[in-house]
Amino acid sequence: MSKLRMKEALEKQYDIYRIEALRAANEILSSQGNGVSLTQADNRAYSAFQEWENNSQRIKTWDWPNTYMSWKLQYPKRFEAVAWKGDKLIGLSLGRPIYAGTGLRLDFIEKAPQCEISLLDITYTRGV
Numbered sequence: 001m002s003k004l005r006m007k008e009a010l011e012k013q014y015d016i017y018r019i020e021a022l023r024a025a026n027e028i029l030s031s032q033g034n035g036v037s038l039t040q041a042d043n044r045a046y047s048a049f050q051e052w053e054n055n056s057q058r059i060k061t062w063d064w065p066n067t068y069m070s071w072k073l074q075y076p077k078r079f080e081a082v083a084w085k086g087d088k089l090i091g092l093s094l095g096r097p098i099y100a101g102t103g104l105r106l107d108f109i110e111k112a113p114q115c116e117i118s119l120l121d122i123t124y125t126r127g128v
Contacts, residue, residue, distance in 0.1 A: 048089035057113035
């Protein structure tokens with residue numbers, strides 16, 4: 001199998017894992033009743049991101065669309081989560097598995113300016 005085909009196969013397999021992980025996290029978030037949900041990164045997320053991209057209250061100025069595209073090409077096993085409160089984008093995060101394969105590390109995370117919700121708590125959502 002060529003490297004390109006192997007990478008495509010990994011992307012497809014891990015896309016299934018990402019979807020399942022977000023589905024499970026959304027079940028937990030739904031039970032909390034805070035109106036927050038998680039999705040994968042997509043054009044809708046980056047269109048919404050443009051609303052606060054140049055906000056002076058941003059702590060970091062990551063270029064999420066380009067960062068994500070670079071990560072998508074480089075890390076098919078990546079973690080990604082876009083946080084929404086209703087239809088309002090409240091945060092973006094990217095990570096990847098640690099080298100031992102026993103967990104995930106969170107590499108990039110940013111909360112929307114003027115958002116009162118703890119994005120870390122949402123991103124670390126897990127079942128008991």
